[in-house]
Amino acid sequence: MSAIVAQSLGKSYNGSTQALSDLTLQVPQGGVCGFLGPNGAGKTTTVKLLTGLLRPTSGECSVMGLSPQTEPEKVHALCGVMTETARMYGTMTGQQNLEFFGETAGLVRAQAKERAELMLRSLDLWEAREQKANQYSTGMMQRLSLARALMHEPQVLFLDEPTSGLDPESAQAVNEMITSLAKKSGVTVFLCTHQLRYAQDLCSTYGILHRGKMVLQGSFATLCEGAGCHIKAGILTDTEQTLPGFVKNGEYWETEIASEAEMPAILRDLIAQDIPVYEARLIRPTLEDVYFSFLQSQEVAK
Ligand SMILES: Nc1ncnc2c1ncn2[C@@H]1O[C@H](COP(=O)(O)OP(=O)(O)OP(=O)(O)O)[C@@H](O)[C@H]1O
Ligand SMILES: [Mg+2]
Known part of the structure; x- marks a missing residue:
C-alpha cells in the first residue's frame, strides 16, 4: 500500500x-x-x-x-x-x-x-x-x-x-x-x-x-x-586551440556525456591530440539545475 x-x-x-x-x-x-x-x-x-x-x-x-x-x-x-x-x-x-x-x-x-x-x-x-x-x-x-x-x-x-x-x-x-x-x-x-x-x-x-x-x-x-539536464565532462587546459565538441564555461571546457563511462575515452582522445589536461571532472546536475532549467522551460512554453 x-x-x-x-x-x-x-x-x-x-x-x-x-x-x-x-x-x-x-x-x-x-x-x-x-x-x-x-x-x-x-x-x-x-x-x-x-x-x-x-x-x-x-x-x-x-x-x-x-x-x-x-x-x-x-x-x-x-x-x-x-x-x-x-x-x-x-x-x-x-x-x-x-x-x-x-x-x-x-x-x-x-x-x-x-x-x-x-x-x-x-x-x-x-x-x-x-x-x-x-x-x-x-x-x-x-x-x-x-x-x-x-x-x-x-x-x-x-x-x-x-x-x-x-x-x-x-x-x-x-x-x-x-x-x-x-x-x-x-x-x-x-x-x-x-x-x-x-x-x-x-x-x-x-x-x-x-x-x-x-x-x-x-x-x-x-x-x-525530464528537465534535459545531463552529466558533463569538464576539462581544464591552457591550450589556445578550441576543443571540438566542447563549450567553454568559465575556466573549463565542457561537453555533455551520457554517463561517466565516456570519460576515459575523452581523456585518451585529448592526450592523443597532445592537449595538456590539468584537470578532468564530472559535473553532475544538481537539484537546483534541474529545478531552474525545468521551470524556465515551463515559463517559455506558457
Ligand atoms: N485561503 C485561501 N483563499 C484563497 N486563495 C488561497 C488561499 N490559500 C491559498 N490560496 C491561493 O492558492 C494558491 C496556492 O497557494 P499555496 O499556499 O498552496 O501555495 P504554496 O505552494 O504553498 O506557496 P508558498 O511557497 O508561498 O508557501 C495561491 O494562488 C494562493 O493565493
Ligand atoms: Mg506554502
Missing part, C-alpha cells in the same frame, strides 16, 4: 482561484518525498487536502489507505503535520504545549510527559522548556511545532517548510532527524521546501508543482531526464 495517494485532486478557493488541478500522485511508504515549486504553486494547499484541513473541490486522496475527508480522526492519529501556521498556546510553556498536544493526540499523561521531554532534548529546546511559547524566537517556535508533530510517533509526517526560519546548525539537526525518521523508523515524510540544496540530500522521490499542476515527478534521475 502506498503511504499517500492522490487521484485527480483539485482545489479551487472561492470558486475562482484554482490552487490545485488534477493532482495524481503515489508516495511509497518510508523515505522522503520532496514537494517543490514556486510561491503559490499549491504545496500548502496539497498538504491541507491530504491532512483533511481542506476539502477538495474535485478528485480524492488517501493516507495509509484512509480518507482524510471521511475519516479525519484516523488520519490524524497516523499523521504528524507541521505547517507554516501551526499554533501553540502562547501563555503555556514549551513543555506544557507538547504535553497538551500529546494528550490530545491520544497519549496518556505519563507517556506525553516522557515523549515531550525526549522531543525537547532532541530538538535542542530543553533549556527553553519552561519558557512561555510566546517568548520563543521564530526558529524555536518552528522546532516546537516539529516536536508537536512528532509527539505521537506518526507513520506519515507532513512538513511544510520545516527549516525555513532555522539557523544552519538547527536546520542541519532537523534534516538529520528527518533522515533518521525515514531511514530507521520507516516514517514516510512529505516535505514541502524551497531549500533545494538540503532537499537533494534528504529526498528519495520528488514532485515539482507549478501553477497548481504537477509538472514533473519521480526519482532524481527521472527529474534530470
Whole structure:
C-alpha cells in the first residue's frame, strides 16, 4: 500500500482561484518525498487536502489507505503535520504545549510527559522548556511545532517548510532527524521546501508543482531526464586551440556525456591530440539545475 495517494485532486478557493488541478500522485511508504515549486504553486494547499484541513473541490486522496475527508480522526492519529501556521498556546510553556498536544493526540499523561521531554532534548529546546511559547524566537517556535508533530510517533509526517526560519546548525539537526525518521523508523515524510540544496540530500522521490499542476515527478534521475539536464565532462587546459565538441564555461571546457563511462575515452582522445589536461571532472546536475532549467522551460512554453 502506498503511504499517500492522490487521484485527480483539485482545489479551487472561492470558486475562482484554482490552487490545485488534477493532482495524481503515489508516495511509497518510508523515505522522503520532496514537494517543490514556486510561491503559490499549491504545496500548502496539497498538504491541507491530504491532512483533511481542506476539502477538495474535485478528485480524492488517501493516507495509509484512509480518507482524510471521511475519516479525519484516523488520519490524524497516523499523521504528524507541521505547517507554516501551526499554533501553540502562547501563555503555556514549551513543555506544557507538547504535553497538551500529546494528550490530545491520544497519549496518556505519563507517556506525553516522557515523549515531550525526549522531543525537547532532541530538538535542542530543553533549556527553553519552561519558557512561555510566546517568548520563543521564530526558529524555536518552528522546532516546537516539529516536536508537536512528532509527539505521537506518526507513520506519515507532513512538513511544510520545516527549516525555513532555522539557523544552519538547527536546520542541519532537523534534516538529520528527518533522515533518521525515514531511514530507521520507516516514517514516510512529505516535505514541502524551497531549500533545494538540503532537499537533494534528504529526498528519495520528488514532485515539482507549478501553477497548481504537477509538472514533473519521480526519482532524481527521472527529474534530470525530464528537465534535459545531463552529466558533463569538464576539462581544464591552457591550450589556445578550441576543443571540438566542447563549450567553454568559465575556466573549463565542457561537453555533455551520457554517463561517466565516456570519460576515459575523452581523456585518451585529448592526450592523443597532445592537449595538456590539468584537470578532468564530472559535473553532475544538481537539484537546483534541474529545478531552474525545468521551470524556465515551463515559463517559455506558457
Ligand atoms: N485561503 C485561501 N483563499 C484563497 N486563495 C488561497 C488561499 N490559500 C491559498 N490560496 C491561493 O492558492 C494558491 C496556492 O497557494 P499555496 O499556499 O498552496 O501555495 P504554496 O505552494 O504553498 O506557496 P508558498 O511557497 O508561498 O508557501 C495561491 O494562488 C494562493 O493565493
Ligand atoms: Mg506554502
